Amino acid sequence: MASRSRAMLGEGDTPADGRPHVVLVPSAGMGHLLPFGRLAVALSSGHGCDVSLVTVLPTVSTAETRHLEALVDAFPAVRRLDFQLTPFDESEFSPGADPFFLRVEAMRRSAPLLDQLLAGTGASAVVSDIFLSSVVMPVAKELRLPCHVLFTSSAAMLSLCAYFPTYLDANAGGGGVGDVDIPGVYRIPKASIQQPLHDPNHLFTRQFVANGRSLTNAAGILVNTFNALEPEAVAALKQGKVASGFRPVFAVGPLLPASSPARNQATNPTNYMEWLDAQPARSVVYVSFGSRKAISGEQLKELAAGLEASGHRFLWVVKGTIVDRDDTAELRELLGEGFLERVEKRGLVTKAWVEQEEVLKHESVALFVSHCGWNSVMEAAASGVPVLALPRFGDQRVNAGVVARAGLGVWVDSWSWEGEAGVISAEEISEKVKSAMGDEALRRKAASLGEAAAKAVAGGGSSHRCLAEFARLC
Secondary structure: OHHHHHHHOOOOOOOHHHOOEEEEEOOOOHHHHHHHHHHHHHHHHHOOOEEEEEEEOOOOOHHHHHHHHHHHHHOOOEEEEEEOOOOOOHHHOOOOOOHHHHHHHHHHHHHHHHHHHHHOOOOOEEEEEHHHHHHHHHHHHHOOOOEEEEEOOOHHHHHHHHHHHHHHHHOOOOOOOOOEEOOOOOEEOHHHOOHHHHOOOOHHHHHHHHHHHHHHHOOOEEEOOOOOOOHHHHHHHHOOOOOOOOOOEEEOOOOOOOOOOOOOOOOOOOOHHHHHHOOOOOOEEEEEOOOOOOOOHHHHHHHHHHHHHHOOEEEEEOOOOOOHHHOOOOHHHHHOOOHHHHHOOOEEEEOOOOOHHHHHOOOOEEEEEEOOOHHHHHHHHHHOOOEEEOOOOOOHHHHHHHHHHHOOEEEOOOOOOOOOOOOOOHHHHHHHHHHHHOOHHHHHHHHHHHHHHHHHHOOOOHHHHHHHHHHHHO
């Protein structure tokens, strides 16, 4: 694969026919790789850009490897630029540190080497992942390339990232992080702020603040959302209310695949689509907590019991470890003896990768029980499927707040998440599933947001216009 990408884009190449050549620099994890791949396809197929995607090998997860291979095979106009990292001593971090976090740190430390990779590409612009922006921007500046940022979470989270350095400056020595009132947006409660941000000495906090400050130096900021979902945050960002000297903001979401992957036995070993085909319309609860984190064994068992007690059909994608390559536990071990047998007539449980967009668009799916990773929220919104939010860590409580505020779903903000004592009980989960499944007003509101998402990305829609304007800047 590497030799193919180099052959397609050699040193000294320049964009054909004056087309802009945009180089995308994602960080680690499917939550970041997916929107970058979707942006690459949108720019190359619909907005007249040559696109290259910087890739770091080996990937952390099998899912990332497969996605990259499938992306380049399906869209050969998207070219790969393989990036070799400098040696990285992980011993300075605690044993068991998050492997995705370690990969991002390794990429940040290797960022100065990007100048060698970019110099001969004929690039006209760079788009950096927000996690890397403060270290990629200086490289782009040296090469006299405009550097934009793709923010892979919500506009609400972007507003927090942009405002947080100002908040810290104003509250220095004030006894820690509390509720954050973001100008022009709304209050983010203390309980929704990522756990590391409460520690000013945490490496993530230092990175978050550096990246937040870097946003005022970006040529432009793309965010994977649309106006109807986050009207307050999008307007405040565009009007410069959140941070002074802010650059143009382009709400370009939902960034979605150009087409669904072909269904076949090799990529669909559990036949989940065939199973969905056999279920009645709007009868299935789809349950997935994303590709990034595993939930605790105790919480898994409570969730299993809650789904069983709800009485509804369900498709559940179970994740037992942080990195998929390490996930060797059997489902019976994770979910408790006898569970699979008791629910086999109305539930399908799998540890395999599923094409989530395909699942959410299926007519049998009526509810999405989600951790509220932003890609999942956007896919639910685009499909018009209501969400029952069970955020677990990171930006997910902020995103769950967006879901509830927009009417896309429901969230019990008192439910615990990673780092807090207690678990969400089976009884609570069961009752909320039954309530959401019977809520016709919720279903209608989610459907209307799905229609708004479709209009946003269609020709002449707000997101389509924003992406076209961005492409013209490149």
